[in-house]
Amino acid sequence: MSTSMKKMMSVAAAYITEKSKMTPKVGLILGSGLGVLADYMENAVTLKYEDIPYFPTSTVEGHAGELLVGELKGVPVILMKGRFHMYEGYAPEITAFPVRVMKQLGVERLLVTNAAGGVNLEYEPGDLMLISDHLNLTGKSPLVGTNEAEIGPRFPDMSEAYSKALRQMAHEVAASQGITLREGVYAGMLGPAYETPAEIRMLRTLGADAVGMSTVAEVIVASHAGMEVLGMSCISNMAAGILDQPLSHGEVMETTDRVRETFLNLVLAIVPKLQ
Numbered sequence: 001m002s003t004s005m006k007k008m009m010s011v012a013a014a015y016i017t018e019k020s021k022m023t024p025k026v027g028l029i030l031g032s033g034l035g036v037l038a039d040y041m042e043n044a045v046t047l048k049y050e051d052i053p054y055f056p057t058s059t060v061e062g063h064a065g066e067l068l069v070g071e072l073k074g075v076p077v078i079l080m081k082g083r084f085h086m087y088e089g090y091a092p093e094i095t096a097f098p099v100r101v102m103k104q105l106g107v108e109r110l111l112v113t114n115a116a117g118g119v120n121l122e123y124e125p126g127d128l129m130l131i132s133d134h135l136n137l138t139g140k141s142p143l144v145g146t147n148e149a150e151i152g153p154r155f156p157d158m159s160e161a162y163s164k165a166l167r168q169m170a171h172e173v174a175a176s177q178g179i180t181l182r183e184g185v186y187a188g189m190l191g192p193a194y195e196t197p198a199e200i201r202m203l204r205t206l207g208a209d210a211v212g213m214s215t216v217a218e219v220i221v222a223s224h225a226g227m228e229v230l231g232m233s234c235i236s237n238m239a240a241g242i243l244d245q246p247l248s249h250g251e252v253m254e255t256t257d258r259v260r261e262t263f264l265n266l267v268l269a270i271v272p273k274l275q
């Protein structure tokens with residue numbers, strides 16, 4: 001018989017506990033160009049993904065591939081610098097496996113960040129957007145297959161996958177820092193090609209405000225496990241067909257560089273309120 005998911009979670013979590021000797025309370029997943037937050041960790045132990053049992057390795061440019069356990073503003077956190085994407089060829093349940101390991105370690109609240117294209121015409125590159133909800137358009141779910149009831153229910157509720165209370169808190173923190181925070185719907189695509197202009201018009205019709213190639217599998221797994229999620233997108237570019245120019249990963253990285261400080265200050269102020 002194949003190894004159960006619960007067993008894989010336990011083995012990976014035991015390895016992390018043995019190496020870090022810490023019990024993280026808050027989980028953070030940092031998207032493209034946003035990994036700099038890791039530099040603010042104190043007393044951190046850094047683990048390579050490839051050394052953690054059942055973790056795959058990350059391949060994308062702009063994504064490091066390290067798990068850090070330590071303190072951020074005095075809060076014990078576990079932080080993923082770089083994540084796994086389905087477009088790399090990973091099954092959705094592998095993409096989201098680290099979230100399950102976090103839960104196994106005792107994490108109840110998860111902050112997920114990503115770089116995303118702006119679909120809403122009022123947005124501008126450099127805007128930060130709280131994710132209010134998502135459209136899973138990847139065609140895949142990490143929950144397909146046998147359900148292990150110890151992990152979560154067969155048919156989990158997704159009506160508040162992105163916690164209202166945490167969004168409220170994030171808005172208050174942003175306001176106190178004079179940061180404008182958008183709030184909108186994130187469309188999760190499989191990628192890796194950026195969307196066509198026709199696809200972007202479709203997404204807008206469907207109610208999307210931003211589009212990206214990550215996050216949805218992680219959040220489905222977090223919801224399944226009963227975790228509370230706060231999601232934040234950095235609008236790194238306008239989505240395809242909005243401006244008369246091609247999209248590039250270079251533009252995505254340039255914008256995340258430009259927004260880095262604002263993003264950092266916001267997240268550093270939010271983390272203590274997640275514990």
Ligand code: HPA
Pocket residue numbers: 115116117118194195211212213236237238239240247252
């Ligand atoms: N589309 C999909 N994913 C993205 C984009 C985009 O425009 N920008 C950053 N990630």
